[in-house]
Amino acid sequence: MKALRAIFAATTALCAATAANATDLEVTHWWTSGGEAAAVAEFAKAFNATGNNWVDGAIAGGGGTARPVMVSRIIGGDPMGATQFNHGRQTEELIEAGLMRDLTDIAEAEGWKDIINPPSLLDSCTVDGRIYCVPVNIHSWQWLWLSNAAFEKAGIPVPNNWDEFVAAAPKLEEAGVVPLALGQQPWQNSGLFNVLIATLAGPETLIQVYGEKDVEVAAGPKIERVFKAAEDARRMRKGSNVQDWNQATNLVITGQAGGQIMGDWAQGEFQVAGQVAGEDYTCLPGLGVNEVISTGGDAFYFPVVDDPEVQKAQDQLASLMVSPAVQVAFNLKKGSLPVRGDVDLATANDCMKKGLKILASGNTLPDVNQLNTEDTNTQLNDLFVEFFNDESITAEDAQARFVDIVAQGD
């Protein structure tokens, strides 16, 4: 492994020999789908332009697979130059153990506090008043993506909200279309449910359940209604035998499925496939019920390293990631919203403009990753991947188990 890395480093160094003082910086992330890879290439391009060398450390398989690799490398004393995480509670203990670099100096010098909007993004990077990460985008989960072609095939108008979508499901099935695309990855299943909470029961319910771990609300009628909606979703997903989220999105792109509840990263897939928002597909923020978006997202963390050259490269990458030009280029490709309100996104498409408008109006809620530990999230994953795949579990049973998980959370 060491030898292999040395060979890689040697070859990349050879390529970059023309650039003076090129420092290799390995950046790990889990952006491997078409749209994601195009977006991360923007970072690499901008970073290489500064005379450094971006060594791409993409880890396939999504965050669930990539995070353990990243964490064990950092704990094991072989840290990369920079790494992606979803900011929130995933890195809590790494920061407490002093394994992540304190970026407060750069943040203050560049005035991140004033430019990063909404401020909750930076709060999630802050531990005891110090800043440890660079937020790079805002991703929200609460989107319903609909295939216009699929509804045309079924001979019905494209729905405007979740209830209409549920009502349209039988017609779609008759036309041989799977109403709702949902992959097998556990996080997709719990993610869908969390979107239903945020939209059908409202953001304040989500905060009460996950933020305050309020057992009574979790057992109450509002969540009961969400479970009923989840039962509808379970019926509608029948026949979508795919694993990965982008395969599920592909079902929507090709009109084999009516719609998908997925975060705005799905946008990048539509873009890569050359589809136009409003014509080929329709997006409904907040499922058309309650126009809210969560302000989670991705952030980059910089593990502590001794080499001053690498530290310098880390500093450069950190300030580059929030710079306006890079923010625009990256987020347009990624389909996410920029972390600063002062950049021009004139070329953004319809869906992103809807998102920007909601963001500007302040209808935001924290991301589930910011409220729950990974432990609680995994338990939720286990519950919902089972619920959405096994029709013998009733909504009541599932809710009872949901309450248990909330009660155990910390």
Place this chain on the structure above:
Amino acid sequence: MANDKPFQPFRNLNAKIASIPMILTALVIFVGCTLWTIFYSFTKSKLLPKLDFVGFDQYERLWGTRRWLVSIENLLIYGSLSLIFSLLIGFLLAALLDQKIRFEDTFRTILLYPFALSFIVTGLVWQWILNPDFGVQHAVRSLGWESFNFDPLYNANIVIYGVLIAGLWQGTGLVMCLMLAGLRGIDEDIWKAARVDGIPMWKTYLFIVIPMMRPVFITTIVIITSGIVRVYDLIVAQTGGGPGIASEVPAKYVYDYMFQSQNLGQGFAASSIMLLTVAIIVIPWAYLEFGGKRRG
């Protein structure tokens, strides 16, 4: 008896010195890390080990978790069937190959070949073979049997049998080779004697050959069981634990909770239970097998 063999610490000194590294490895790595794991399973360690004791909380949560119960059940089904069938099929194949047939080498190579593939490759291959839209079901349907239904990987009730098929396909070849080696170790004269006595072939196998192959069976069982307990990669490649949580196994639970959900305590508790289960089965068996009177 003990008086006949006085305490001789310096006898075979060279051999003792030579085995010190292995003794240390066994003590520090195996015993030491096992104790460390059990010790920390009583704490509420999250991402990093912490000395924050919570008693049996992790174990209570473990046995209250449906996914763990499903995992244990799956391991029992997969384990017992896999043990029985790989021994049965392996022995049958070996006995057939032992009939002085033509092209024995070729058959042996073909049957052992799957073992050369990793579980990941095996899992992926069988994922496609069992996929209803491309694999067996599709092939049979396109031959004319339109109502043919065979999609074990998408049916929560039988998914573990779909995994079992792949596991047997991969592992039986090795069992066959071990059995064949055992059969070759049986003296030709025993066969001749049995034939002279007019004992039918199946009886010779059942009452003479198999009891003589006892050591080979023990080796094989140990190899198969250790493979069963740690089955992980096959599941990850073939089903990812799905549909839902229907094909989860304990080793995957341990990995997921230790690394993905950043809950070391829970993962340690699960792995301690795995160790305990193995110990409960192995210790009485080893005692019966190797304890008591010593064999030459």
